Amino acid sequence: MGRRLAPLLLLVPGIALGQGAVTALTSTQSQSDLANRSDCASTSASATWNWTSSVTPATGNTYRLAAYAAPSGSSGGCATSAPALGTTNAVINSDQTATGVTGSYSPVSLNLMATAGGVTSCTGAFDVEIALCVYIMPAGTLVSQGTFTFQLAIPPAPIINSVSPNDGSLTVNVSPGTTNANETATTGVTYTVTCAPASGSGGSGSGTGNAGNITCGGLTDGVQYTVTATGVSAAGNQGPVSATWPAGQDTTPLPFQSFWQIYKGANGVEAGGCGAGGIGALAPFGALLALLALRRRRS
């Protein structure tokens, strides 16, 4: 194998370095290389590992899957040689028959990956990145590696800056809260606003979006609502709930009339319309241009 493959290895830098790629796709969110607190703690959540080996296996070779703690933001945390089966870093207790340079295995417990990767608590304040490692056995050589992130950070409670009413909805202006020792997520955070009837009657509603204006829809006109918001990290970790925006006139959806309805309601004479819509109004200008073009052609 060595002599035949050597020229090819030199042509492909990644392979020449002995590093194939391994990825893990979670079962719960179908996210690649990312899991949240719930996945981390779950005994049922799992991942499918897919890898490409930098070495073509010989008959009788097997692959061994392992995970190691890696410094945040870095890769290459794999040990240079395979761990023994049954030890912490080996995420499954048996080797997989190597039938080619690509391989796949499922299920690999996310909780075991977290444990093997050095995650001591699934409710930690900061994300943990671990190294995914595939070794070819019996040589124990590292043939593929990648990274996987347990996103454990949660966003701080958001701040509701203002609420304004619409017809059947409220517009809620939300901004990120201030991070603290336990709530550190700031990037990729989305927000969910929840509107609940203050008096118990009327339908409740919610809306999701980025920081800024978020529409809380599906509400009943004339009903006063209380409004709360919460942040959700990119991996789905929900942070604490914001302070409640109290019920009042600004949280009461109403059937607001638009400018046109106000104008026409006051017996404004403009009738609107234009048979073909606004584009139809361009017709005279188009006709003029056509006339000019025709004149130029004749001359």
Next chain:
Amino acid sequence: MRRLALAALLALAAVPAAAEVVSTETTGPSPRWGAFQLSFATLEPNIDSGTFSGGLTNTPYATVFGTSRPLLTQILFSRSAWMTEVGTLDVGLGIGYWQANGKGIAVTSSGTVTGGSTSLVILPLQLAAGYRFDIFYDQWGVPFEPYARIALVNDIWWTSGQNGISSYTNPNTGQSSRGQGSTYGWAGTLGLALVLDALDPTMARQMDFDTGINHTMLFFDFTKGSVNDFGSNSSWQLAPSYWMWSAGILFVF
């Protein structure tokens, strides 16, 4: 300092000149074809000049949008149809964009409440003919050129509420109308342009050599008009009640 000021104003067009400086002493101005201008103004349509009764307000525009005057941005692309030593007659087409945003009104047992969002958008099209007295600068060396322009205006407009284009159904007649349409009118403009070439004639000639732009001018003008389908009794007035000022930049090429 003056050179720097002009260089900043004409930077975009003058960039090639820096790389290829060629003497323009022996070359005259390039042939002229037309002009392009970008202008800014503030517009408050005189919609409230209509007669109103029986509604929430007799001043619907001011009630919803207030008395501020949103920005109107316009461009005008013209062909020079007649050029003499005295001046140039330009004929062109223009388009602009203007939008006012406001709050809707709801009636409650305790009175009226504002909320929701509503807007009025106008795209003013114009077919314009203008005359600019080039003689002031070209013959007399005075860097100011007065001009006058008349235009046939067609304002394409639409009004929106929370759920898109607004509609209204008269509760007495059941007749419905959508808040969109177009309104014709006219406009007349008087203005004065400052010929920037005068600040640095050498650089202006170089720019003409490099880009074909004969003159660059800053202008300020006043426009008076009427956009109500020429007095139709079923149209509102979209022109302002005042002489609308406008400022911008003009390229003659």
